[in-house]
Amino acid sequence: MSGTQNAPRSIVTTESAPVRWLLTGIALLFVALFLVIPLVSVFAEAFKQGWRLYLAALVEPDAWSAIKLTLLTAVIAVPLNLVFGVAAAWAIAKFDFKGKSFLITLIDLPFSVSPVVAGLIYVLLFGAQGWWGPWLAEHDIKIIFAVPGIVLATVFVTFPFVARELIPLMEAQGSEEEQAALVLGASGWQTFWRVTLPNIKWGLLYGVILANARAMGEFGAVSVVSGHIRGMTNTIPLHVEILYNEYNFVAAFACASILALLALVTLAAKSYVEWAAARQAAEDRRHAVE
């Protein structure tokens, strides 16, 4: 609307005022109904009976263990996917090889498979009745209904985020800068650190933020492999479900508010990254014009 003061709205390209108000109104109503009110209600429910109960619900041992497990899962899964994502995007964007399109499809698989199915895959492989179950039991290695299973399931569902973000970016940038670095005598490692990585840093950060949000919020796949052992294999989303089913609404919403908070932080970080990347691009353009 601020644009109306500087540049008068062109009559020939806009709808009439009632239509504009109606459309804008519908959009705002939709946003309020489906996004703002639920978010506010999470915090409202959480704080319904005051600060003390809210805090008590969070520091309670089972809740605290769920928070720690969620953080641990993210700390393992996100760096793994970071390394994998960069390696896969590098291979796909900078080289030609047989089976490239198959690899791209494979990377997208976690997006197209239901998370519950993803969890079941791991139960089938590592569960007591699964393929490798007996061998694992023999060697006393616990994967299903234990932390490794949760990490595996989380790695699976967050698999595509980093790679998906980087592949188009790297393909657009081409590999001429890398070739130039090689001709100038740089090793592969030097080329990666000094040329490739600085060029993809914003896209990489963006992918990591999305992967992290998904890693902390994942429910379906983790639910299947976790076994819901309180204080042991419950992540925050699973803990919220248990508390809710026990009619412990304040505690459930308190834990849910942490996830909501995480979502808000992620959004803020994502916006910042987008803003910073756009600003850099704009600066490049501005200088180019000078």
Next chain:
Amino acid sequence: MSIEVKNINKRFGDFVALDNINLDIQTGELLALLGPSGCGKTTLLRIVAGLETADQGSILFHGEDATDTHVRERQVGFVFQHYALFRHMTVFENVAFGLRVRPKHTRPTEAAIKQKVHALLELVQLDWLADRYPAQLSGGQRQRIALARALAVEPRVLLLDEPFGALDTQVRKELRRWLRRLHDEMHITSVFVTHDQEEALEVADRVVVMNKGRIEQTGTPEQVYDQPATPFVYQFLGDVNLFHSRVHEGWAEVGGTRFAAPEASDKAVIYVRPHEIDIQRVATDTALAGVITHVRLLGATVRLEVNVAAGDPVEVELTRERYVEGRWSVGEAVWLSPREARVYAG
């Protein structure tokens, strides 16, 4: 340093990019690889650089086999068509890159790097841009920085892939003269790829004309222009009119003008450049009758398009003065006679 290219073959799937290429590049010369797009010139350059590997054949640097030497160790300077400057580094850091990535024991000190980079930036006359980023430079400036960056590692050979291809005409002309002067000062063995015959003829000591993965002719600019070895070279190095003729007793003819035909063929193709044709208003036995259909003013020269009874329209080039003197106009009946021609078996 001299380069020898021996029996190089390269295929991309079914496409033959290079078909048994042999080429000697002398120490200190400036060589142009000239040809239409897809003729294999860039592939050949990249194979010499080590950015691409040949299916067969070998590359010798100064008599030593460099076929299996990694691009990193070949000590070549490579200038890319689209500059390939490191976009997140300043001009200074771009030029310094090749020095900074050296292993510790051969890496110059910070002071030495600084001195060297500034010397190179002065050489390309862009010292005042040291703190800028590539995106802040014009195309011509970027390409000069790319050249400075390539020279920083003191390459034994300088390879340039369509170095002026992405620039506009004025800048191109300026830069290619500048490259020629730079080469005269430095005498570094240089190979550049181009599809622009004017550029190749103006800049290079020697021109290699390529077509469909083969070398058509190698020679000085004068040799390839004045004594084209094949019809392709003749056609590629300037505009040309084609006439088809039967051969009678060793002679082919255009209109009535006779030219010696190659032996052992009964048909010939006669190539005549537009400026090698005389135009007049009087009919003679040896002239070709036609009608002027178009007049195109091209600065100092004028092109007349003349429709003749058989075959494609003929292009005739006149100087501006002769055009004004003759007062040629569209629709006029004229008679053409070629002064010179090149005849190939057809």
